Amino acid sequence: MTIEKTIIKDLVIITPTVFEDSRGYFFEAYNQAKFLENGIEYQFIQDNQSFSKRGVIRGLHLQINPFAQAKLVRVLxxxxxxxxxxxxxxxxxxxxxxxxxxxxxxxxxxMVPHGFAHGFSVLSETASVLYKVDQLYHKESERGIRFDDATLAIDWQLDPKEVIVSEKDLILPNFNQIDWTFE
Known part of the structure; x- marks a missing residue:
């Protein structure tokens, strides 16, 4: 398992060591000891899974303190x-x-730590996404930012004509309208 730092402090990419043979493959998707050795100290308490079709954008989502969630995201x-x-x-x-x-x-x-908004776009015909969280869902703490916010200018790698977004995500505020932050 390798843990690669990104340009943003505390946000890391984890690549497992994959063992393949004629039967298929095996890898450790999560190893608490290895995470702890690398300063990733979250205690995950729930797994969430979604299935989406091409063009779907889910996000940008988060929960504010004291219910902020760290997420370990992977694609099945x-x-x-x-x-x-x-x-x-x-x-x-x-x-x-x-x-x-x-x-x-x-x-x-x-590995998305506390203090981040998170989202994803589906680039394949379909995708199943699994993510671990270290905090249960708390509706009153749920927040988000519009996926198409001009300040953030995220390239979701989709043609705008194929984008599919929930009604709930379409009414999220823009980045310059948020009134909550993380210290």
């Missing part, structure tokens, strides 16, 4: 562009986003 089938936006007010990368292609072939995972 298909391919997504996974995106995290730094909302930690004191961070030198506040307001910046990072994206990485996760798919069932590269088996990479994105």
């Amino acid at each position: 089938q298909g391919e997504i562009l996974d995106v995290a936006v730094d909302l930690r007010k004191k961070s030198s990368t506040y307001g910046q986003h990072f994206s990485v292609v996760l798919n069932s072939d590269n088996k990479k995972q994105l």
